[in-house]
Amino acid sequence: MYKIAKHLAWLSLWRRKSRSIMVILMIALSLSGLLAIQGLYDGMITHMINTTIRSDSGEISLYTKEYRLHKSLAYKLSPVSKIEEKLSKIKEIISHSVRLQQEGLIATAHKSLGANIKGISLEKERDFGNFDTFITQGDYSFGKHKKEALIGATLAKKLHLDIGSRVVFTAQDADAEINAISFRISGIFKTGNPALDEYTVFVSMEKISTFLNLKESATQIALRIQNTEQIKQVQKKLQTMLPELEILRWDELYPLLIQMQEMMQIFNLASYMIVFIVAALGIFGVMLVSVLERLREFSIMLAIGTPYKMVRNQILLEATFLGLIGFMVGALLGWIILLYMSTWGVDLRSFEAGLETFGLNAILIADIQYYYFVQAFFAVFFATLLSVIWPLRILKKIKAIQVIQGKML
Amino acid sequence: MRFTLALKNILKSKGRSLTTLLLSLFTTTLFIVYVAFMDGSHHQIIKSSVEIYTGYAHVNLKGYRDESDYGNLIEDASSIDEILRNDTSIKTYAPRFETYALLSGDEKSVGSMIVGIIPSKEEKLSKLASSLSKGEYLNDNDTNAIYIGIKLAERLKITIGSQIAMVGSSIDYSIAADIFTVKGIFKTGLFDFDAQSAFVNKSYLDSVILSDNKATYFTVDFQNNDHINKVTSALQAKLPSQYEAVGWDSLLSSLVQAMLVDSIFGYISISIFFLVIFFVVMIFSYVNIYTRTREIGLLRALGLTSKDIFIILFIEILLLATVAVSIGAIIGGVIAHHYELQPIVIDGIAEMYKDYGLVSDEVPMHFDLFTITWNALTIFILNLLAIVYPALKINKLTATEAMRYV
Numbered sequence: 001m002y003k004i005a006k007h008l009a010w011l012s013l014w015r016r017k018s019r020s021i022m023v024i025l026m027i028a029l030s031l032s033g034l035l036a037i038q039g040l041y042d043g044m045i046t047h048m049i050n051t052t053i054r055s056d057s058g059e060i061s062l063y064t065k066e067y068r069l070h071k072s073l074a075y076k077l078s079p080v081s082k083i084e085e086k087l088s089k090i091k092e093i094i095s096h097s098v099r100l101q102q103e104g105l106i107a108t109a110h111k112s113l114g115a116n117i118k119g120i121s122l123e124k125e126r127d128f129g130n131f132d133t134f135i136t137q138g139d140y141s142f143g144k145h146k147k148e149a150l151i152g153a154t155l156a157k158k159l160h161l162d163i164g165s166r167v168v169f170t171a172q173d174a175d176a177e178i179n180a181i182s183f184r185i186s187g188i189f190k191t192g193n194p195a196l197d198e199y200t201v202f203v204s205m206e207k208i209s210t211f212l213n214l215k216e217s218a219t220q221i222a223l224r225i226q227n228t229e230q231i232k233q234v235q236k237k238l239q240t241m242l243p244e245l246e247i248l249r250w251d252e253l254y255p256l257l258i259q260m261q262e263m264m265q266i267f268n269l270a271s272y273m274i275v276f277i278v279a280a281l282g283i284f285g286v287m288l289v290s291v292l293e294r295l296r297e298f299s300i301m302l303a304i305g306t307p308y309k310m311v312r313n314q315i316l317l318e319a320t321f322l323g324l325i326g327f328m329v330g331a332l333l334g335w336i337i338l339l340y341m342s343t344w345g346v347d348l349r350s351f352e353a354g355l356e357t358f359g360l361n362a363i364l365i366a367d368i369q370y371y372y373f374v375q376a377f378f379a380v381f382f383a384t385l386l387s388v389i390w391p392l393r394i395l396k397k398i399k400a401i402q403v404i405q406g407k408m409l
Numbered sequence: 410m411r412f413t414l415a416l417k418n419i420l421k422s423k424g425r426s427l428t429t430l431l432l433s434l435f436t437t438t439l440f441i442v443y444v445a446f447m448d449g450s451h452h453q454i455i456k457s458s459v460e461i462y463t464g465y466a467h468v469n470l471k472g473y474r475d476e477s478d479y480g481n482l483i484e485d486a487s488s489i490d491e492i493l494r495n496d497t498s499i500k501t502y503a504p505r506f507e508t509y510a511l512l513s514g515d516e517k518s519v520g521s522m523i524v525g526i527i528p529s530k531e532e533k534l535s536k537l538a539s540s541l542s543k544g545e546y547l548n549d550n551d552t553n554a555i556y557i558g559i560k561l562a563e564r565l566k567i568t569i570g571s572q573i574a575m576v577g578s579s580i581d582y583s584i585a586a587d588i589f590t591v592k593g594i595f596k597t598g599l600f601d602f603d604a605q606s607a608f609v610n611k612s613y614l615d616s617v618i619l620s621d622n623k624a625t626y627f628t629v630d631f632q633n634n635d636h637i638n639k640v641t642s643a644l645q646a647k648l649p650s651q652y653e654a655v656g657w658d659s660l661l662s663s664l665v666q667a668m669l670v671d672s673i674f675g676y677i678s679i680s681i682f683f684l685v686i687f688f689v690v691m692i693f694s695y696v697n698i699y700t701r702t703r704e705i706g707l708l709r710a711l712g713l714t715s716k717d718i719f720i721i722l723f724i725e726i727l728l729l730a731t732v733a734v735s736i737g738a739i740i741g742g743v744i745a746h747h748y749e750l751q752p753i754v755i756d757g758i759a760e761m762y763k764d765y766g767l768v769s770d771e772v773p774m775h776f777d778l779f780t781i782t783w784n785a786l787t788i789f790i791l792n793l794l795a796i797v798y799p800a801l802k803i804n805k806l807t808a809t810e811a812m813r814y815v
Contacts, residue, residue, distance in 0.1 A: 018802060019695055026688030033681040041674075071564065072517055103564070105511040105520030105576075110478035112509035112578060114520025114605055160476060170511050170576065172518035178511070178576065271678065275685050281428070282689040289696045351673075354666030 005310050009317035012290065019286050020322060026282050027326025027383075028333060030275050031376055035334030038268045039366035040341060045261045046367050048192065048359050049250070052257060054129030055191040057250040058097065058222035059231045060238065065246045067219055071103060073174045077245070079216040086241055087223065092230045097121070097128040098218045100208050104171025106201060108159050115155060116200045117169050117181075119208030128224055131189070138163040138187035146204040148186035152197040154356070156188045163187070169201065173213045181211045194359050272375065276383040283387035287319055291391040298395060299403035311395065315388055323384035330380075331373050341366035411717060414708075415724035418701070425697045429690055429726075429792075430733045436686045437737025437788045438744070440679065441781050445745035447675045448775035449752075451668040457769075458664055459657045461536045461597045462606075464628035466641050467660060468493070468502075471653045473626065477507075479580045483652070486624040492647055493627060498640055500632050503530035504624035506611055510577025510585070514565035521561055522606045523575065525614030534630055537595060537608065544569035544593035551610040554592035560604035562594050569594065579618045587617045598769060629654070687791050695799035698722060702803065709808035722800045723793070730792035738785040745781065748774040 013020050053059060062083070067075040077083060080098055087093055099120050106115040122140060125131035132140040135150070142148050151161060161167065163185055170180045183203060190197055209215055225231050231249055238247045251258040291298070298311050345363040348355060352362040419426045459465060468489055473481040483489055486504050493502045506525035511518050528547035532538040537556070538546045547556050555573065557565075567573055571591045579585040589609065597603055615621040631640045637656035644654040658665050698705070705718055713721075752773035 016699075019692065019699075022688060022692050022695060026685060026692070029688075030681055030685045033684060037678055037681065070517075070566070074516070103517075103519050105509060105518075107509075107578065108478075109582065110476075110480055112520070114509060114522070160478075170518075170520075172513060176516065178513065178518065267678075271681065275681055278432070278682070278685045278689055281432070282685070282692045285425070285428070285689070285693050285696050289700060293700070348670070351666055351670045353663040354668070354670040357663050357667035358670070 002313065005313040006317055009314045009321060012294070012314070013318055013321050016290070019289075023283055023286050023322050024326045024329060026279060027323065027380060028330035030279060031327065031330030031380065032333035032337060034268075034271060034275060035331070035372055035376060036337040036341065036366070037271070038372055039334075039338040039368055040346065040364060041264050041268070042369065043342065043365050043367040044360055045257065045264055047361065047365060049254075049257050049261070051192040051359075052254055053224075053250050055131065055134065055193050055196055056222065057248075057253045058128065059225040059228075059250055060223045060235055061248050061250075061253060062221040062223070062238070062242070063219070063246045063248070065244070068246065071101075071219075073102060073172075073212060073214065073217075073219070076100075076174075076214065076217040076219055077221060078214075078218070080218050080221070081216060083221060083242065083245075087221070090234060090237060090241075092226050092234050093223050094226050095124070095127045095224045097124045097222045098205065099220045099222065100205065100212065100214065100217060101219045102171045102208075102212055104169055106155070106159065107168045107170065108161065108165065111159055113155065113158060114199070115169070117171060117208060117211075118200055118202050119205040120202050121205050128222065134189040134191045135187045136190045138185065141186050142204045142207075143184070143186050146206055147183055149183045150187040150189055150202040151185050152200050153188050153190040154194070154198040155201065156185070158198075161185050161188075167201070171212070173211065174217075175213055177213075179211060179213075181207070183207075192359050192361055194356075197356075268375075272379045276379045277386075279380075280383035280386040283319060283322060283384060284390060286322070287315065287388050287391045288394075290318065291315060291395055295395075295398060295403050299398060299400040302398075302400040303404060308396070312392055315392055315395065319384045319388045323380045327377055327380040331376060334376070335368070335373075338366050338368045338372075342368050411721050412724055415721045415728065418697075418721070418725055419728060422697055422700075425693050426729060429693050430729050432686060432689060433730055433733035433788060433792055434737040434740075436683070437734050437785055438741040439682075440788060441738060441741025441784045442744050442774070443675070443679055444780055444784055445741070445748070445774035445776060446753075446772070447672060448777070448780065449745075449749065449773045451672065452775050453769070453771075453773060455657075455661065455664060455668060457597075457599065458661055461540070461599055462602060463657060463660055464534055465631060465634040465637060465657050466629040466644070467626040467655050468629060468644070468648065468652055469626035469655065471651055474655065474659075477625065479578075479582070482580065482620075483624045483626065484622075486622050486627075489624075489627055489648070489652065493629065496644060496647060498631055498633075498643060500630045501530065501533045502627050502629045503527050503534050504611065504627050506614060506618075506620050506623065507625045508577055508618060510575045512561075512565060512607065513574045513576070514567045514571065517565050519561065519564050523577065523614070524606065524608050525611035525620065526608050527611050531608075534628055536597060540595040540597045542594050542596040544591065546593050546595075547608060547610055549610065549612075551592065552613045553587060553589045554609065555589035556593045556595060556608040557591055558603035558606045559594050559596040560600065561607060562591070564604065567591055575617075577618065580620050580623065585618045683787075683791060686788075687795055690792055690795040691798060694722075694726065694796050695802070698799045698803050702806065705803055706806070706808050706810070715804040718804055719800050722796055722803075726792055726796040730789050734785050734789045734792070737788070738781055741784070742776065742778075742781050745774045746776040749776040 062077065064075040064077055087096055097120065099118055101116055101118045103116055105112050122142065136153060165185045166182060168180050168182045170178060173179045225234050235247050235249055301311055302308065342365055345365045347363050349362040355362055470481045470483055493499055503526065508523050509520060510523050512521045527549060529549050542559055547554060562568065565573060569591055572588050573591065574588055576586045637658060641654040641656045648654060708718065752771035754770050755772055756770055758770050758772065
């Protein structure tokens with residue numbers, strides 16, 4: 001009986017080809033659009049999170065408890081080797097980066113700007129987050145004698161610096177004395193993290209330690225964790241192991257990113273809801289007419305003993321076929337668009353300056369997640385179900401004989 | 410007759426007409442409110458940046474925007490001052506001297522922007538004076554008094570009366586150093602600005618960095634800032650050729666572009682909704698027309714041409730769309746106007762988006778008749794387009810085919 005219902009539903013669907021195609025197109029185009037937008041927006045946020053983790057916070061960062069409030073060298077992590085020794089005992093930590101930072105003034109012969117100087121180890125940063133891939137000009141190197149520096153692209157642009165340009169950085173050392181240090185630029189980097197690109201210059205750990213008159217010290221130790229699921233567990237372990245330190249996850253350090261991600265999820269969900277409630281109205285229009293124009297046909301079926309269940313199934317299957325075909329076409333189209341956008345990206349170089357304000361690259365790379373399609377399937381499924389409630393109610397209420405006699409049409 | 414027939418058809422299929430009408434009405438309202446909200450937040454961000462400090466236009470030496478260093482200063486500020494004073498289109502103006510120096514408190518040093526201003530003039534040009542949070546604003550007789558951003562004060566761990574040392578560079582590139590006393594602390598809400606800026610009386614700063622009769626630029630407020638390109642072009646004509654007048658849209662080009670990008674994403678998001686609405690209206694029109702196929706066949710048999718049928722169907726959607734879009738535009742306009750005057754307050758949004766220049770939790774909508782008109786017209790045209798396919802399709806049937814249609 002189910003087979004007959006299925007067969008009848010399929011035939012009915014193609015009896016009115018144009019309107020079935022219209023519904024399928026409506027579902028497919030809106031679905032592919034929604035999938036593309038979801039993937040693009042998710043990709044933007046994921047990119048921001050990834051670059052932030054790779055270039056700065058890691059999954060977890062360690063500071064002294066007062067440092068983030070005062071940003072003063074008085075609140076440094078020291079001795080670093082002892083902390084590193086403790087970190088080596090946690091197997092979930094796959095790499096770490098020790099950084100020493102101070103605020104100050106960077107100056108060329110013609111111009112000065114406020115900036116941060118950060119001491120790092122290039123090898124460690126490479127292991128930590130492939131920092132070398134952020135280099136846009138010059139080399140990923142501090143030179144033969146470790147006397148050169150890497151500078152953020154925006155800061156370099158503001159100061160009109162090129163590879164080989166000389167700059168002077170002035171800052172207070174650990175003894176509160178004003179010191180100046182001079183170096184040449186060996187490389188320019190662009191991470192997409194405005195705090196680094198606009199304000200930071202990287203030098204070797206040895207050089208900054210001498211400049212700031214500090215040994216075995218750091219202001220931040222950032223950690224990379226093997227699996228995302230282990231982050232909270234490692235954080236707890238570290239809190240027990242190093243109770244005197246502040247142990248923060250990336251989402252605690254950059255709450256805006258996680259808030260943006262949550263907002264985007266709400267936005268996507270709301271978009272699906274609004275679009276598919278309206279889409280349900282479209283399917284409803286077609287299903288209602290489809291039922292109304294066949295009332296006589298259904299009445300005859302009911303009058304000769306066809307159970308109501310079978311007629312109901314036929315209507316339900318008709319709507320399901322529409323939804324399913326729409327979903328398949330839309331998912332395929334959406335997947336192709338997402339595949340393109342995740343492979344080649346969306347080139348928005350003409351809006352580069354604007355995108356940089358948001359910490360985004362000029363070429364936006366979309367994300368593709370399995371759950372997008374599951375979410376989309378349920379949205380289409382519910383829209384389809386919603387659309388047949390009213391037509392089925394009408395069908396349930398009809399008096400077959402009267403309809404056949406033409407008294408109830 | 411065609412109009413009467415169209416009207417009768419609308420009234421006959423009440424359910425479908427009402428659904429189409431409500432859908433279009435809802436879409437128009439939603440579109441207008443959505444755009445008003447988006448534009449409102451963008452306008453607020455840009456307005457804050459313009460009015461708090463940047464100003465509506467700058468006059469500077471050509472090349473200063475690309476290389477804002479001591480090599481591109483206005484060397485004879487008094488001559489520019491005279492030109493601006495004699496320009497009746499200018500309400501008020503003032504010279505500024507922007508430089509960067511290392512400011513040091515007892516414990517900490519921070520590289521900051523130090524700006525020499527004429528306090529009395531600046532009071533009318535920017536929101537520096539009204540953003541006073543602690544202490545006092547500067548006056549024209551102040552010497553080594555400094556007016557500092559609240560976040561910068563926190564970074565330097567200083568308060569009113571504290572002394573801070575400045576080490577910078579004079580315009581002859583010699584070292585310039587002085588001690589300043591904190592006279593006032595301001596809070597504009599612009600996060601970066603509050604964390605990096607300090608102001609001193611220009612006449613005193615001139616003596617420290619040897620910048621007498623020099624300025625990095627003049628900031629200008631016109632009598633009418635609505636058509637900034639027009640007024641800056643007019644001003645440009647009065648300036649010597651080595652100087653340029655630059656409007657706020659060029660001064661804040663990155664921010665303007667960021668808002669444009671945000672708007673583009675906003676329009677892309679809402680376009681999916683339009684797509685569905687378009688299809689729904691088309692489906693309803695299609696269904697509506699096809700349930701009347703026999704009737705249409707009869708009309709054709711009675712002598713009406715396919716053009717007549719098309720016009721009847723077009724009048725139907727025209728009437729429905731006109732009513733729906735007009736009511737939607739009025740409702741949307743009223744909502745936009747109301748929330749422009751009484752902005753929506755989203756607690757914590759300024760803190761959350763401080764890096765993007767949002768200074769207040771109040772997010773006003775932007776009421777603009779032109780925007781509302783094009784928003785409404787978009788929905789109106791979408792409605793009209795939705796009828797084209799069903800109308801063309803039904804007209805393909807001959808009168809006999811239509812009358813036999815089941």
